Structure formats: C-alpha cells, structure tokens
Amino acid sequence: MGITKNDFVSQNHDTAEINTLLIHSDDVVNNRIVNDVAPPINVTTTFRYSSNPEDWIPWADQTPEEKEKLLNHDFVYSRLSHPNNVRLETNLNNIFDGYTTIYNSGLSAFNGIINYINPKQVFLPDCYHGIKSICKIWERNYGTKVYNDIDEIFNHLQEGDLVHIENPINPFGTVIDIKKYIDYAHEKKAYVVWDATFAPSPIIKNHWDFDPDFILHSLTKYYAGHSDLLAGCVVTKSSEIDTFLKNDRIYLGTNIGNLESFLLLRSLRSYELRVEKQSSNAKKIVEWLADNKDKFNGNIIKVSHAITQRKELANKNQDVSFIDNLFNEDYTTPVFSVYLKDFNSCKTFIANLKYFQHATSLGGVESLVELRCLTDPNIDRNLIRISIGCESPKDLIKDIEQALKKI
Numbered sequence: 092m093g094i095t096k097n098d099f100v101s102q103n104h105d106t107a108e109i110n111t112l113l114i115h116s117d118d119v120v121n122n123r124i125v126n127d128v129a130p131p132i133n134v135t136t137t138f139r140y141s142s143n144p145e146d147w148i149p150w151a152d153q154t155p156e157e158k159e160k161l162l163n164h165d166f167v168y169s170r171l172s173h174p175n176n177v178r179l180e181t182n183l184n185n186i187f188d189g190y191t192t193i194y195n196s197g198l199s200a201f202n203g204i205i206n207y208i209n210p211k212q213v214f215l216p217d218c219y220h221g222i223k224s225i226c227k228i229w230e231r232n233y234g235t236k237v238y239n240d241i242d243e244i245f246n247h248l249q250e251g252d253l254v255h256i257e258n259p260i261n262p263f264g265t266v267i268d269i270k271k272y273i274d275y276a277h278e279k280k281a282y283v284v285w286d287a288t289f290a291p292s293p294i295i296k297n298h299w300d301f302d303p304d305f306i307l308h309s310l311t312k313y314y315a316g317h318s319d320l321l322a323g324c325v326v327t328k329s330s331e332i333d334t335f336l337k338n339d340r341i342y343l344g345t346n347i348g349n350l351e352s353f354l355l356l357r358s359l360r361s362y363e364l365r366v367e368k369q370s371s372n373a374k375k376i377v378e379w380l381a382d383n384k385d386k387f388n389g390n391i392i393k394v395s396h397a398i399t400q401r402k403e404l405a406n407k408n409q410d411v412s413f414i415d416n417l418f419n420e421d422y423t424t425p426v427f428s429v430y431l432k433d434f435n436s437c438k439t440f441i442a443n444l445k446y447f448q449h450a451t452s453l454g455g456v457e458s459l460v461e462l463r464c465l466t467d468p469n470i471d472r473n474l475i476r477i478s479i480g481c482e483s484p485k486d487l488i489k490d491i492e493q494a495l496k497k498i
C-alpha cells in the first residue's frame with residue numbers, strides 16, 4: 092500500500108512512494124565522513140567555525156544564501172540547527188510534499204504558527220486542550236479574541252484571522268467538513284491551520300487537496316510511534332514562510348533536540364507499517380464495539396469514531412461525502428472514544444484491562460486507554476479515549492470484552 096505524491100516541489104523531490112521515501116529520502120544528506128547506515132547521533136551543542144579566516148563573515152553581512160549554508164550545512168549552535176534536524180526536515184519535506192519546520196513538541200509547532208500569523212482573532216473547533224490554552228495565553232497577553240466555536244467564522248471572520256481545524260478531532264475520532272471551513276476562510280483572506288495529528292499520511296487521501304495554509308502534526312504520536320520522544324512540525328507550501336518560521340524558532344528556542352531527532356529518524360523507517368496495522372486494528376475494534384455495544388447491560392452509552400459517525404449519518408440519510416473524501420479507502424484514524432454509563436464503570440473497566448496501558452497520549456505501538464478527564468479539564472467525565480497499537484486485534488478485543496464484563 093502506498094501513496095503517490097502529487098507534483099508539489101517535485102523538481103527537487105523524490106517521486107517514490109511513501110514507504111520508500113521514509114527510508115531513503117534523507118540519503119542525500121548522508122555524512123561523507125562516516126559511512127554508518129543508521130544516522131550518527133550528533134550530541135554537540137556547538138560547532139567549530141571553518142579554520143579558514145576567509146570564511147569568517149559577520150552575521151549581519153551574510154547573504155541569505157550564506158546563512159542558509161551556515162544553518163543547513165556548516166552549523167553553528169544546535170538551537171539554530173543541527174545535522175539531525177536538517178536530516179529530518181529533508182525526509183519530511185518529501186513525505187509531506189511541502190516545506191517542513193520541525194519543533195521540540197506539537198505545541199511548540201502551534202506556537203510557531205500563531206507567532207507568525209499574529210492574529211487579532213482565533214477560531215477553534217473542539218480540539219486538543221493544549222492548543223486552547225496557548226490561545227488563552229494570547230487572549231490574556233495581547234487581547235486576542237478567541238472563539239471556541241468554529242461556526243462563529245460565518246459571523247465574525249476577518250482578514251488575517253487564524254482558523255484552527257483539528258481533523259479528526261481529539262478525543263472523539265470524529266471528523267468535520269474541513270473543506271467548507273477552509274473555502275470560507277480563504278474567501279475572507281484568513282489563515283487555516285490543519286492539525287492533522289490524528290490522521291497523518293497515508294490515512295488522509297492528500298492533505299493539500301483541502302488547501303490548508305499550514306499543516307501541523309504532533310510528531311510525538313504516530314511518527315515517533317514508540318512513546319519515547321516529543322516533537323512537532325509545521326508544513327507549508329511557501330518557502331518564505333518556512334524561512335520565517337525557522338528564523339523565529341531560533342529565538343523561541345523550540346528546535347528539536349539532538350537525541351529526539353535521532354529517535355524520530357529511526358521511527359520514520361517503520362512508520363507506514365505501524366500506521367497500517369494500527370488503522371486496520373482500529374477498524375476491527377470499532378466495528379466490534381459498535382456491533383456488540385448493547386450486549387453489556389447498558390454500560391456502553393456511545394462509541395465515537397468516524398466509522399460510527401458515518402453510520403449514524405447514513406442511517407439518517409445525511410451527507411457522508413465529507414467523511415469519504417477525507418480518508419484513503421483502507422485507512423482510518425486509530426483513536427476513538429467510548430462513553431460508559433458512569434464514572435465508576437469507567438474506573439472498573441480501565442482497572443481490569445490487561446493489555447491497554449492507562450496513560451495519556453496516543454500513536455505508540457502499545458494500545459492506551461485514558462480516562463480523559465484526568466488531563467482534559469473540559470471533557471465529559473465518562474469518556475474513555477482509546478488509542479490502538481500494533482498488538483493482535485483478537486487479543487485487544489478479548490481484553491476489552493473481559494473488562495467490560497467486570498463492570
């Protein structure tokens with residue numbers, strides 16, 4: 092299974108399929124001094140300047156090309172750039188088919204975007220609570236008006252505003268009609284950020300078909316995939332914006348660390364295999380839960396995921412094309428939520444699971460559950476978020492079944 096890239100920046104970029112790109116598209120920056128197959132870990136924070144005094148050009152006198160060479164090839168100080176962040180960006184430019192700036196977390200990535208846009212107004216749908224908290228800081232410090240209802244764009248959106256769309260939505264696993272919001276935002280000359288953390292490639296058909304201005308990923312989740320590093324990225328189609336973000340990143344102090352870069356590169360090599368497995372597992376488990384929901388003494392109130400959302404809409408003869416247009420046929424998002432009857436039932440269910448770890452986050456090879464109100468202040472207390480890993484789906488279903496029976 093593979094995704095063929097579209098033609099953006101293709102003159103510089105490899106046109107192979109995603110699983111080949113993940114493993115080979117940073118070969119072009121293989122270090123000539125060592126011949127390691129696994130990229131070396133560069134732990135240094137600082138780099139010796141050239142030994143030739145002719146090369147010592149004051150920063151203020153350097154041309155953009157000289158700065159570019161210094162940052163991407165010669166290196167100065169690892170807060171500015173280092174070999175492994177450059178290597179990662181080289182790889183991800185191919186995967187995302189755009190210009191990628193990498194950060195030390197998903198929230199740092201959003202922080203980079205909001206500092207670039209400097210909006211007077213921000214519009215948010217249901218989304219990750221950390222993004223809402225950054226917007227609250229902007230409201231507190233700069234008087235930015237924050238709307239916590241994305242449909243308010245149809246009443247209040249103005250040029251230069253920021254519209255943040257998370258699709259699929261954390262923690263529900265459901266989707267919104269992203270194109271409708273993006274088209275309207277562009278009519279008004281506002282910027283759209285698509286947080287696609289819950290549906291990285293190749294789950295989504297092609298993110299650029301929907302024409303967002305920025306794509307954001309918490310790479311901590313699926314791209315890292317082993318619950319052992321924090322990272323984020325912003326992708327744009329504009330090299331000017333990319334340069335701007337990278338310059339700001341120097342002074343916001345949000346570049347990814349050396350060791351995390353190395354771990355993330357390692358993870359990219361197996362990314363597609365993992366996501367394919369997580370996605371097919373999730374399909375089986377959501378379908379099983381939806382089919383068997385009523386067999387547990389009324390303990391399951393609702394299963395929330397794009398698959399159940401689609402069924403509900405189709406049963407009411409409502410439009411489902413915005414869901415079908417989003418996903419590649421064989422993929423779905425591996426995160427969903429289950430609402431149980433009450434808080435105690437949630438505790439009993441979670442306490443009796445054998446394979447699902449009770450922890451926040453998602454996207455790792457191990458399946459997780461989370462009583463979401465433990466970290467999200469605004470959520471229904473009876474909602475359990477489930478992130479499906481790479482275990483056998485049969486074992487995961489058996490585990491869920493036995494824990495539900497204990498309620």
Ligand SMILES: Cc1ncc(COP(=O)(O)O)c(C=O)c1O
Binds near residue numbers: 221257261289
């Ligand atoms: C949808 C979404 N966006 C952004 C983030 C923030 O990412 P990070 O934890 O890497 O800062 C998260 C974290 O859970 C998330 O779920």
